[in-house]
Amino acid sequence: MSEQPQVIRREDYTAPAFLIETVELVFDLDREATIVASRLSLVANPERGTGAGDMVSLDGEDMKLLSLKVDGVALPADAYEVDTTGLRFKAPSERFVVEIETRISPVNNTRLEGLYVSQSAYCTQCEAEGFRRITYFMDRPDVMATYRVTINAPRESCPVLLSNGNLVSSTDLEDGRHQAVWDDPFPKPCYLFALVAGDLACVEDSFKTMSGRDVALRIFVEHGNEDRCDYAMDSLKRAMKWDEDVYGLEYDLDLFNIVAVSDFNMGAMENKSLNVFNAKYILAKSDTATDTDYELIESIVAHEYFHNWSGNRVTCRDWFQLSLKEGLTVFRDQEFSSDQRSRPVQRINDVQRLRAGQFPEDGGPLAHPVRPDSYIEINNFYTATVYQKGAEVIRMMHTLLGAEGYRKGIDLYFERHDGQAVTCDDFVRAMEDANGVNFDQFRLWYSQAGTPNLVWEGNYDADKKVFCLTIEQKTEPTPGQTLKSDLQMPVKIGLLARDGRELHAQTIDLTQAKQDFLFEDIAEQPVVSFNRDFSAPVNVGTTPSHDDLAFLMGNDTDAFNRWEAGQKYASDLLIAAVRAYDKSGDADAALGNVDAFCDALRATLTNDDLDKAFRAQAMILPGEAMLAEQLRPADPEAIYQVRQALRQKVAIALQDEFEAAYRHNASNDAYSPDATSAGQRALRAVALSYLAATGEGVFIDLALAQYRTADNMTDRMAALTVLNNQDHPGREEALADFESRFANDTVVIDKWFSLQAMSSRTDTLEQIKKLMEHPAFTMRNPNKVRALVGTFAMANQRNFHAADGRGYAFYADRLMELDNLNPQVAARLAAPLGKWRKFDEDRASKMKAELKRILAKENLSRDLYEIASKSIAD
Ligand code: B3K
Ligand code: ZN
Secondary structure, eight states, X not given: OOSOOOOEEGGGOOOOSEEEEEEEEEEEOOSSOEEEEEEEEEEEOTTTTOOTTSXXXXXXXXXXXXXXXXXXXXXXXXXXXXXXXEEEEEOSSSEEEEEEEEEEOGGGOTTOOEEEEETTEEEEEOTTTTGGGTSOBOOSTTOOEEEEEEEEEETTTOOEEXXXXXXXXXXXXXXXXXXXXXXXXXXXXXXXXXXXXEOOEXXXXXXXXXXXXXXXXXXXEOTTOGGGOHHHHHHHHHHHHHHHHHHOOOOOSSEEEEEEESOOSSSEEOOTTEEEEEGGGTOOOTTTOOHHXXXXXXXXXXXXXXXXXXXXXXXXXXXXXXXXXXXXXXXXHHHHHHHHSOHHHHHHHHHHHIIIIIHHHHTSTTOOOSSOSEEXXXXXXXXXXXXXXXXXXXXXXXXXXXXHHHHHHHHHHHHHHTTOEEOHHHHHHHHHHHHTOOOTTTTHHHHOOSOOEEEEEEEEETTTTEXXXXXXXXXXXXXXXXXXXXXOEEEEEEEEOTTSOEEEEEEEEEOSSEEEEEEOOOOSOOEEEESGGGOSOOEEOOOOOHHHHHHHHHHOSSHHHHHHHHHHHHHHHHHHHHHHHHHHOOHHHHHOOOHHHHHHHHHHHTOTTSOHHHHHHHHSOOOHHHHHHTOSSBOHHHHHHHHHHHHHHHHHHTHHHHHHHHHHTOOOSOOOOSHHHHHHHHHHHHHHHHHHHTTOHHHHHHHHXXXXXXXXXXXXXXXXXXXXXXXXXXXXXXXXXXXXXXXXXXXXXXXXHHHHHHOOSTTHHHHHHHHTTSTTOOTTOHXXXXXXXXXXXXXXXXXXXXXXXXXXXXXXXXXXXHHHHOHHHHHHTOGGXXXXXXXXXXXXXHHHHHHHHHHTOTTXXXXXXXXXXHHHOO
């Protein structure tokens, strides 16, 4: 880096010196040279007491200033300053009009922020700070204005011209060009601005709101994909209805547009009335999308729609408050999915995601509070902590206040703050005021980083029939935050009798470092079901006896904890075995006798009272990365070997049951993405995967047969996933077949890339290098990079951490290559190298050497600099 990048701090927040009331934009679209004319009406901010003579400071990057007028008069060169970060001049009065013309180059925009080209269409991405790459502006979320947008473009290449709000007019212009004018009556920050133009197909439907208004719903996709929009459209309608039913929130315009594009930095974007999506989260039909894809589409479509209120109508004062909209909206989409599908399975998935992504973040070099205190590049803070932990914080308020109390708080929040840019604190205050509670201690969840550790102990007094539960909490220091306070959290518990009856259930309000809770009239020594439904997002250090875990797996009335007991049991066995393996090198011997565990799994697998999706989940052993989190140092090869060995033992012990599950869950019905059918497929897929783990060739043949005859992508991928790790000619046959079917399908072929990047085979890195030459692969498309390169580091622990360090070197090379094209995506992929503290010295020093190499790169972006420098710090 040429100079140290600037750190932005939350405590430095000041209100804007000037406000912008209205924005008029005119775009003359051209791939190489788009001209943007903007007309802004500015007014001094009364809160700041500014006025004539004060500096007007507008952000702007990577564009050419063509002209600048204030109140209709061109500013002479010495009356303004322009550099690579923005434009500054003195205000002539308290109220004035600024007119600016800029030139930008969409086709050369490889960062995919601002206005860029995806396939043949123009599109924008402005959150967090992309608008400043379109025109000079106060690019901050607390400047809210109404927008009128005129788009001029050639009619033939861009028949579709879209922006936010309502279409005011469409007109033909000269020279084959045409014009559309859009007007958005709702004041919004510029990060919610969007423009799309191109030759896109449109799928249309409508929704009648609770007050009886008809809203036109449109999904725009590349031609040929019209038949893949049904599920997204259906999800949108269900989300609109759910928000009315559960939150009383109605959509506010007559039009809601979604556009799916192939080149996109993240999942989707909630621009007002013009959501832009990564195509993989819209397009689905049974032979191209798996059940998991359908689930993701449902939840992301809902998430972006829900932002219309939680994010757009009420937005963030500054980017430190990001979780105000993201934590809340994730909680909303999780609850939506729970209502559409199996609630316990949804909770298990959400907790798995939190544990896989957020807990390691919170325990590593990039730990930060849900409301961070500082950043170098805000795009690096769209994190699991802000999103997933932020959602857990909202969920805890929901648990503490109850559904009704929570709804009262939400109603007050929207009533008070509609049309405003506010803080996380404002949200908590609405919850407090509506319910007459004090959340001073609870607020610490926003400011304190790190995952609390809870341990508990139970003591039963048989004479008095009193059970005493002692809970202790402790949070380890995180970078820059050594002192930790005790947090308030709801801990749901159940006390179970040996015959499975529930003796007592309660939500405990934990507030102290160490606290005793007494339960009277408990007839017998109970088995404790602790932190049910994962009511507090914490690590629980106490491991019950294997007998109690097996009992909970079979008897807990809380489905989440039934699953959790199995995970704890498996982790306990595996961790002990990894330690023994390190000495003996014999995975089977290291595991010893696991019959009792297998029996407990069998009881779950064959319990027809349980949801199939749940049973499938319960069969899956904790992943390699999850186990690595619990070991210091983690030996990736030992973890791999021991986990495989346990899988084989389970497979052999339960072979009959898995065969039965495989047979009984075949379906002759046409594919349907509903949760019940998906659960059936999931159980069958788990059965197949275990059958293959027995090591018997006939089951590899079975996987190949399933691949050949599959009539939907879920079954096809389940078979291919099994074949992918095998040394068997069926693997090559199936991979070649998949390639020939989907090579030209940009969304689907990514499954093929990522599957190969995930393979546990030892030739995987060589294969990945070859695949980078594949015609369908390009470093310019984020989905491709994530599928092939990102998957390798994130989901292939064995090969990424290969002892010779080649995995690390390859990865660092790709990050540096990508940094030149798209720093945001490069930085978002960089975290795996920062995990060096978890590994042995040799691996740690190799990982650090790669981080150093990255830090020495010429023209290193601010984005990657921030992640790499924080990752390397001791
Ligand atoms: N708000 C966007 C994320 C923007 C990311 C910018 N780096 C999508 C979402 O959370 O809904
Ligand atoms: Zn969001």
